[in-house]
Amino acid sequence: MATKNTYTPKLITNFLILSLLAAFACWLKSLEIETGWQKAGLTTFSLGFVLLAAYVISKMLVIAKLPLISGYIFAGIIAGPYITGFLTEDMVHRLRLVDDLALSFIALTAGGTLHMQFLRKRGKAIVLNTTFLILVVFGLVFIAVILLANFSSLTPDLTKAQLMVFACLLGVISVARSPSSAIAIISECRASGVFTATVMGVTVVMDVLLIILFTLALAVSNIILTAGSAIDYQTFMVLSLAVAGSLLLGVFSGKCISFYIKKIGHDLPLFLLFVSFGVFKTSLWLNHFMEAHFATSLHLEPLLICMSAGFTVQNFSKTGPMFMESLDYVSLPIYVLFFSLAGASLNLDALRMTWPLAVSLVLVRITGIFVATWFAGILNRDPAEHNRTAWMAYITQAGVAIGLAQLAQRHFPEIGMYLTTVVLAVITVNQVVGPITFKMALNMVGETGKE
Amino acid sequence: MKITFALLIIIFLAFSGYHLSFRNFRLPLFARQFYLSGTEFLFLGLLLGPQFFNLLDMETQKGLAPLCALLLGWIGLLTGFQFEVKKLRRFPAEYFLAAILEGCLTLASVFFALYFTLPIFMNISNPIRTVAAITLAAAAACTAQTSLVLMSPDSIGRRRDTVRLLRYLSSIDCLSALLIFGLAFIFHPLPISDGSWVEALGWGVLISLGASIGLLLLFTLFLSQRRPENELILIVIGMTVITSGMASALNFSPLLTNAFVGFWLVNLSRDKERIYQILLSIEKPIYLLLLVFLGFGLRIDSMYVIFLAAVYCLYRILGKFISGFLVTGMARELKTYPRKLGFGLLDQGGLPLAIFLDFQQAFPSDIAVFVTSLAILAVIYNEFLSPHFLRRLLTADSK
Numbered sequence: 001m002a003t004k005n006t007y008t009p010k011l012i013t014n015f016l017i018l019s020l021l022a023a024f025a026c027w028l029k030s031l032e033i034e035t036g037w038q039k040a041g042l043t044t045f046s047l048g049f050v051l052l053a054a055y056v057i058s059k060m061l062v063i064a065k066l067p068l069i070s071g072y073i074f075a076g077i078i079a080g081p082y083i084t085g086f087l088t089e090d091m092v093h094r095l096r097l098v099d100d101l102a103l104s105f106i107a108l109t110a111g112g113t114l115h116m117q118f119l120r121k122r123g124k125a126i127v128l129n130t131t132f133l134i135l136v137v138f139g140l141v142f143i144a145v146i147l148l149a150n151f152s153s154l155t156p157d158l159t160k161a162q163l164m165v166f167a168c169l170l171g172v173i174s175v176a177r178s179p180s181s182a183i184a185i186i187s188e189c190r191a192s193g194v195f196t197a198t199v200m201g202v203t204v205v206m207d208v209l210l211i212i213l214f215t216l217a218l219a220v221s222n223i224i225l226t227a228g229s230a231i232d233y234q235t236f237m238v239l240s241l242a243v244a245g246s247l248l249l250g251v252f253s254g255k256c257i258s259f260y261i262k263k264i265g266h267d268l269p270l271f272l273l274f275v276s277f278g279v280f281k282t283s284l285w286l287n288h289f290m291e292a293h294f295a296t297s298l299h300l301e302p303l304l305i306c307m308s309a310g311f312t313v314q315n316f317s318k319t320g321p322m323f324m325e326s327l328d329y330v331s332l333p334i335y336v337l338f339f340s341l342a343g344a345s346l347n348l349d350a351l352r353m354t355w356p357l358a359v360s361l362v363l364v365r366i367t368g369i370f371v372a373t374w375f376a377g378i379l380n381r382d383p384a385e386h387n388r389t390a391w392m393a394y395i396t397q398a399g400v401a402i403g404l405a406q407l408a409q410r411h412f413p414e415i416g417m418y419l420t421t422v423v424l425a426v427i428t429v430n431q432v433v434g435p436i437t438f439k440m441a442l443n444m445v446g447e448t449g450k451e
Numbered sequence: 452m453k454i455t456f457a458l459l460i461i462i463f464l465a466f467s468g469y470h471l472s473f474r475n476f477r478l479p480l481f482a483r484q485f486y487l488s489g490t491e492f493l494f495l496g497l498l499l500g501p502q503f504f505n506l507l508d509m510e511t512q513k514g515l516a517p518l519c520a521l522l523l524g525w526i527g528l529l530t531g532f533q534f535e536v537k538k539l540r541r542f543p544a545e546y547f548l549a550a551i552l553e554g555c556l557t558l559a560s561v562f563f564a565l566y567f568t569l570p571i572f573m574n575i576s577n578p579i580r581t582v583a584a585i586t587l588a589a590a591a592a593c594t595a596q597t598s599l600v601l602m603s604p605d606s607i608g609r610r611r612d613t614v615r616l617l618r619y620l621s622s623i624d625c626l627s628a629l630l631i632f633g634l635a636f637i638f639h640p641l642p643i644s645d646g647s648w649v650e651a652l653g654w655g656v657l658i659s660l661g662a663s664i665g666l667l668l669l670f671t672l673f674l675s676q677r678r679p680e681n682e683l684i685l686i687v688i689g690m691t692v693i694t695s696g697m698a699s700a701l702n703f704s705p706l707l708t709n710a711f712v713g714f715w716l717v718n719l720s721r722d723k724e725r726i727y728q729i730l731l732s733i734e735k736p737i738y739l740l741l742l743v744f745l746g747f748g749l750r751i752d753s754m755y756v757i758f759l760a761a762v763y764c765l766y767r768i769l770g771k772f773i774s775g776f777l778v779t780g781m782a783r784e785l786k787t788y789p790r791k792l793g794f795g796l797l798d799q800g801g802l803p804l805a806i807f808l809d810f811q812q813a814f815p816s817d818i819a820v821f822v823t824s825l826a827i828l829a830v831i832y833n834e835f836l837s838p839h840f841l842r843r844l845l846t847a848d849s850k
Binding site: 016020051095096097098331 | 511513514515516517518520665668669672673675676681682684685686688689690691692693694695696697698699700701702705733735736739740812813815
């Protein structure tokens with residue numbers, strides 16, 4: 001009864017806020033927008049609207065014990081192009097820069113939450129979990145796609161070779177996780193402990209390995225689809241260089257950040273924003289430069305650079321706590337913005353078109369994750385409670401997987417369209433379900449509120 | 452060429468970092484003024500913009516439009532927060548009238564001077580001619596306290612009353628400037644009125660009032676519960692972005708609309724102190740980013756810009772001098788102050804820069820770029836001239 005009394009006035013206030021926001025939005029939408037200045041204004045308004053609406057909706061969903069990021073994602077879905085259409089696809093595209101900035105910021109946080117001593121302690125668990133997740137999830141999804149292809153209306157036009165490539169790429173993409181979601185949930189639950197550290201470690205390591213695995217999958221797919229072609233070793237050399245370069249650049253950026261904190265120390269959130277933006281733009285510029293001048297696609301990964309920078313500040317300087325405090329100070333608007341935009345860009349059309357295949361793949365992926373984490377836990381002699389719940393922590397997928405699907409589409413246009421559609425549908429389900437299960441897992445192992 | 456500029460940018464960043472870290476470092480007056488006024492960030496913007504590195508190309512700038520709106524809104528809110536009626540009442544009514552009159556007189560004199568000067572040097576016709584003159588005049592009326600703040604207590608000495616009046620005038624005179632700057636937006640057709648400018652003005656006032664009341668209600672609903680600081684930050688950011696976005700979608704000034712909201716908040720909200728602390732916490736970074744944004748569009752490709760900037764600066768000095776002269780003769784209480792009071796009101800500060808950015812965003816054209824460039828140069832001239840004039844005023848006063 002006491003709970004009801006506490007929640008009711010808040011619910012009414014939140015409902016009034018949402019109504020007023022919606023009224024403003026409807027009014028502005030009904031106006032004739034002509035100039036670029038007005039268009040920019042409408043986009044800006046939409047951004048503010050999504051920010052506040054997502055915050056309010058997440059507060060309302062707290063009653064149902066759902067994680068805050070689920071609220072942000074739902075708000076994005078509702079405001080997005082497929083339901084109310086308040087945020088059009090063009091607007092979501094225009095806000096991509098803000099989205100990328102937020103992602104770099106989140107990657108800095110991801111790196112900062114990794115403590116060397118924890119990683120050393122949990123090294124074996126991380127290696128086992130990562131290895132099993134890659135092998136089992138890839139294997140199961142690959143087999144499932146081959147088997148399900150006969151029953152799916154989406155893939156009848158594909159030849160056998162194309163189907164193999166399709167299954168191979170989908171298998172690799174299924175391995176992808178969402179570091180940003182993991183960070184947001186851990187941060188919201190103030191979670192800390194063995195289970196949390198393992199999940200974070202696996203998520204970050206997986207993100208690095210995924211780039212390598214995906215390049216490998218592209219090379220193999222190329223061999224399958226092109227008769228007489230062989231593995232191009234130069235690709236692997238460039239890939240190794242890109243990963244090493246990203247990590248090194250991250251270390252350098254991390255050192256610069258800790259120097260700034262030590263010597264200057266104020267306006268830190270602004271400085272970190274500058275670093276995120278700088279890293280993002282510089283890596284893009286360098287990628288273009290290498291392609292234009294050396295005909296080499298050296299793809300420095302902004303996410304990897306930021307993670308490595310955050311890790312360096314946390315573990316190789318004394319400025320880690322101040323760094324994390326500054327990130328935390330501005331993290332809420334960034335999470336709200338990032339996840340609501342992620343929600344708005346979820347493709348409900350793709351889900352409607354391919355839902356039987358998508359739901360089957362989601363179930364197969366979850367089975368793979370369960371088997372992998374359970375075996376890894378048994379081998380590492382983790383507590384039974386952890387082994388039973390670990391699968392719930394690895395379901396979420398987001399931007400990385402979409403990015404990989406789009407990259408694959410560019411390489412293999414003949415199967416790319418099918419791949420992107422299925423991946424978008426699978427991600428829509430995983431992104432909605434994943435945060436909820438992860439929060440449940442953290443509650444079940446008793447690591448919430450320990451930070 | 453690019454390497455040279457890369458080197459330059461690194462030097463700028465290093466020096467700016469140095470300036471941020473060692474506040475008491477000794478540099479010659481010229482360099483100190485340069486760094487303390489944040490002029491280096493203008494050049495940083497210039498270097499990053501399309502003219503040099505093109506790191507922030509036009510596409511990127513479009514993507515950053517919400518950030519730009521946030522900057523304008525933030526400064527607008529801060530400006531609105533200066534007008535807390537309870538605090539204003541602590542001073543005699545004559546002071547308030549003097550501040551408004553000083554702002555209006557400067558604005559009127561600079562407006563008329565520029566309205567007739569601009570067509571001599573550039574191909575400019577109405578309505579942009581009026582809009583440009585209003586913008587420049589509104590910016591000219593604003594005064595900052597930079598030089599007053601930088602003065603040592605010894606140099607203030609017995610002139611405490613004069614300094615007190617100068618501080619009061621410089622915090623209030625932007626009111627008339629900002630309101631009249633809002634008039635420039637009459638020339639932007641409102642999305643709901645096709646009639647005359649009188650009708651547009653009526654609609655403009657009605658919409659501004661209606662929208663700010665609605666936004667205030669929204670703010671009040673958010674603040675009806677006690678919220679932790681990180682959530683309050685999100686609310687302030689969200690509301691600022693919404694207000695700015697709504698203003699530009701309605702073809703109105705984000706700066707002015709947010710100033711309205713700020714005014715209502717400071718006078719009606721019980722959380723005003725917490726909101727003000729949030730606004731202040733990133734005030735400096737906001738101004739630095741504003742300078743970088745203005746730097747993108749800076750074009751100094753003709754001597755006319757440099758010359759016109761000097762002319763504008765001169766008009767402003769004359770305007771301030773005349774208005775100061777008239778104001779000090781207005782009432783008995785004000786007659787005790789030096790007649791050259793206007794010499795102490797030459798610092799322009801951050802608000803005019805926000806006005807220029809607002810103008811540049813709302814009226815995008817080559818003329819807007821030209822006008823903004825000359826105005827920014829004039830602000831820099833003012834930053835260098837104002838300490839000398841202030842010293843002169845205070846020396847004369849002590850005699």
